[in-house]
Amino acid sequence: MADESLTITDNRTQKTYTVPIEKGTVRAMDLRQIKTGPDDFGLMTYDPAFMNTASCKSAITYLDGDAGILRYRGYPIEQLAENCTFLEVAYLLLHGELPTETELEKWNSEIMYHSLIHENVKSFMGGFHYDAHPMGILMSTVAALATFYPESRNIHDPASRRLQTVRLVGKMPTLAAFAYRHRLGMPYIYPDPDLGYTRNYMNMLWKRTEPKYAANDVLARALEVLFILHADHEQNCSTSTMRAVGSSTADPYATAAAAIAALSGPLHGGANEEVLHMLHLIGEKQNIPAYIQSVKDGKHKLMGFGHRVYKNYDPRARIIKQVASEVFEVTGRNPKIDIALELEKIALSDEYFIKRKLYPNVDFYSGIIYEAMGFNPDQFTVLFGIPRTVGWLAQWQEMLQDPEQKIARPRQVYIGPDSRDFVPMWQRGKTQTVNA
Ligand code: ACO
DSSP, X not given: OOOOEEEEEETTTTEEEEEEOBTTBOOGGGGGGOOSSTTOOOOOOXXXXXXXXXXXXXXXXXXXXXXXXXXXXXXXXXXXXXXXXXXXXXXXXXXXXOOOHHHHHHHHXXXXXXXXXXXXXXXXXXXXXXXXXXXHHHHHHHHHHHHHOGGGXXXXXXXXXXXXXXXXXXXXXXXXXXXXXXXXXXXXXXXXXXXXXXXXXXXXXXXXXXXXXXOXXXXXXXXXXXXXXXXXXXXXXHHHHHHHHHTTTOOHHHHHHHHHXXXXXXXXXXXXXXXXXXXXXXXXXXXXXXXXXXXXXXXXXXXXXXXXXXXXXXXXXXXXHHHHHHHHHHHOOOTHHHHHHHHHHXXXXXXXXXXXXXXXXXXXXXXXXXXXXXXXXXXXXXXXHHHHHHHHHHHHXXXXXXXXXXXXXXXXXXXXXXXXXXXXXGGSOSOOOOOO
């Protein structure tokens, strides 16, 4: 067998070092021994935006960006999307194995039992302005849950961790639905555990004066599949935030609120909302070439395209495309799909996108489906956040139980001024150039 090690020669000192290679990685701390002298701090790696740094070992999600593969706990995403309910996948992600029938039944009722929220959360939510962005409401109310469950600080107690986990997974749809109805000025609909996770969510969103709201089967299944596809995606921006904030041993609600904040950014989960705005802006197929040209001229990005890890087609986008056609059978075709398909066709044959390996990501088609189902664009990222909470919590638990993990604290390369003496105000002159 080949020697699993790396030999490095430091040309500054002519010294040679051998460091082990484990699972295709070298430990950054092994480089610290490489010094020019006893006073030298030792060699570090410099990796802005973590382009080539593994921050943890994880057994949750496997992703091969070049091959377009995504698996949860070893199971291909395509098989899970076809055969499972969302809560079944949630169980898999959080426990490591698919549930038996009895386990799933218990899990479903446990999660649904925790779908109710404290009445005070409701009044707290009532304080938001009528047009507050739902992600802002979700982020704040999730953080506020910590004040309702102060025992959640016991993050080293497995029973407490489990309780907060089922609470968060159970309450997310309720918080999201209340945020939605708050905006419309509609009365809140309380959870109905008998309906199950997604149908209950749809009921809380859309029930009006009818005695019983009946979710359409195709739409309910579409939402279930979309939730499965969004449940985890290894060390993305919001999950890394969950791990980083959680590593300070903050409670899970504050930690999840931080992850929601990361998700809200347009380069991450907020992209689905931006895609819709972009398609609206393009308006007609005939405007596409000019829009593509403006992207290539660097005026803006083609939202919903590109991914840090996938340099081949995002497997989730392929499934979503299929879901879209099923949804349109019920809702009628969303005309934005034609613009999206044409954009994809042109982009995939254009040298600019081919060279940079830019393909549609999960956000490119999801918004078109959500819009057809009746969601406003500002709800789209919330629809991402509900299922991703499961992934965040699975990764948070894994991080807390990993003996190698400590508080996340990267190093920096200092490029500021050397030591200099304080200048009194009267000697500083009238104007100064300051980098804000
Ligand atoms: N449109 C046009 N050009 C793009 C796009 C895009 N969507 N994405 C990347 N590029 C270009 C960059 O300008 C860069 O070009 P250059 O080499 O000439 O400078 C090159 O492709 C490489 O891009 P990076 O920004 O270095 O890639 P990175 O891995 O840092 O970014 C990201 C990935 C943030 C997803 C990026 O592709 C992007 O901004 N996409 C649009 C937003 C989006 O859809 N985000 C959702 C991602 S999926 C998710 O989070 C759920």
